[in-house]
Amino acid sequence: MNSSTKEEGQMKTKEILETKSSRRAFMKKLSIAAAAGSAGLVTGGCVSLESSEEMGLKWEEYFKKNYRLMTQEEKDETVARLERLFKLQHNENVQISNQEPQENVLFGYAFNISRCKGYMDCVEACVQENNLDRKAKTQYIRIFEMEPGQLDPTSGDGKYHHEVPVENKFYMGVQCYHCENAPCTKACPTKATWREPDGIIVVDYDWCIGCRYCLAACPYWGRRFNWGEPEVAEEEITKKQHYLGNRMRMKGVMEKCTFCIQRTRQGKLPACAEACPTGSRVFGNLLDPNSEIRYVLKHKKVFRFKEELGTDPKFWYFID
Numbered sequence: 075m076n077s078s079t080k081e082e083g084q085m086k087t088k089e090i091l092e093t094k095s096s097r098r099a100f101m102k103k104l105s106i107a108a109a110a111g112s113a114g115l116v117t118g119g120c121v122s123l124e125s126s127e128e129m130g131l132k133w134e135e136y137f138k139k140n141y142r143l144m145t146q147e148e149k150d151e152t153v154a155r156l157e158r159l160f161k162l163q164h165n166e167n168v169q170i171s172n173q174e175p176q177e178n179v180l181f182g183y184a185f186n187i188s189r190c191k192g193y194m195d196c197v198e199a200c201v202q203e204n205n206l207d208r209k210a211k212t213q214y215i216r217i218f219e220m221e222p223g224q225l226d227p228t229s230g231d232g233k234y235h236h237e238v239p240v241e242n243k244f245y246m247g248v249q250c251y252h253c254e255n256a257p258c259t260k261a262c263p264t265k266a267t268w269r270e271p272d273g274i275i276v277v278d279y280d281w282c283i284g285c286r287y288c289l290a291a292c293p294y295w296g297r298r299f300n301w302g303e304p305e306v307a308e309e310e311i312t313k314k315q316h317y318l319g320n321r322m323r324m325k326g327v328m329e330k331c332t333f334c335i336q337r338t339r340q341g342k343l344p345a346c347a348e349a350c351p352t353g354s355r356v357f358g359n360l361l362d363p364n365s366e367i368r369y370v371l372k373h374k375k376v377f378r379f380k381e382e383l384g385t386d387p388k389f390w391y392f393i394d
Contacts, residue, residue, distance in 0.1 A: 185390070294379065298329045
């Protein structure tokens with residue numbers, strides 16, 4: 075793609091978002107006026123101050139801009155609004171970050187298939203860290219039990235329920251690969267998903283319309299659709315969240331692995347890598363020549379799944 079074509083594409087994207095946000099700004103003014111008028115009709119004692127506040131916050135949330143078009147001040151206001159809403163609805167405090175990508179950071183992941191024993195500690199850690207729906211048993215990570223000589227997860231067993239490891243089997247983890255040339259971002263009609271400068275593919279849940287085009291476009295099963303209102307016990311909710319990461323999602327939107335953006339942008343490992351008992355998971359900055367991920371790429375036998383598609387995934391498999 076030449077530079078002029080790329081610039082035209084960026085301008086079209088901006089026009090789409092600005093057109094929609096302008097409409098939302100107009101509708102927001104109408105909604106605030108309507109809400110104010112309705113409030114004037116309510117007699118004392120019919121509606122509590124708390125429920126009126128919650129209604130107003132929800133209106134503002136519904137008509138806000140796409141995250142990419144927000145100023146820093148608007149992002150801060152949005153985060154504060156979400157934290158207040160959670161307090162009103164759950165009587166609990168959460169900390170929602172809108173931390174931006176760090177400069178000179180490009181995240182990458184490597185999975186050692188010769189070490190993984192299929193224990194699924196990574197899956198459990200991911201579910202807990204990212205506030206995934208317990209009722210539907212949503213999982214961003216899948217572990218496949220593979221036969222010797224196989225390197226395609228579709229030929230493995232991703233639903234095993236027996237003691238592991240099994241002799242003469244090996245295990246292969248699959249999740250979002252955070253592709254450089256991600257098909258999912260191109261398929262989204264509302265521009266609700268995009269690639270951040272640090273390589274993380276994110277979703278603005280409030281702009282996702284649940285069409286599932288990204289699900290169809292992804293060749294790696296990296297997307298999950300939320301069929302129902304997510305259920306997480308109050309005591310199990312991870313309170314430290316990120317706007318583009320593990321904050322509580324609503325029904326009818328797409329979800330995915332974000333390399334635990336709420337952790338990794340603070341210099342921590344993703345929950346799955348930290349929980350792995352066998353050291354099978356390696357995560358780090360691809361732009362740091364002294365990082366462990368760079369050592370793996372230089373000294374190990376590595377490969378990427380479906381590399382022929384040209385998606386340039388930031389997820390490698392390797393063996394010792």
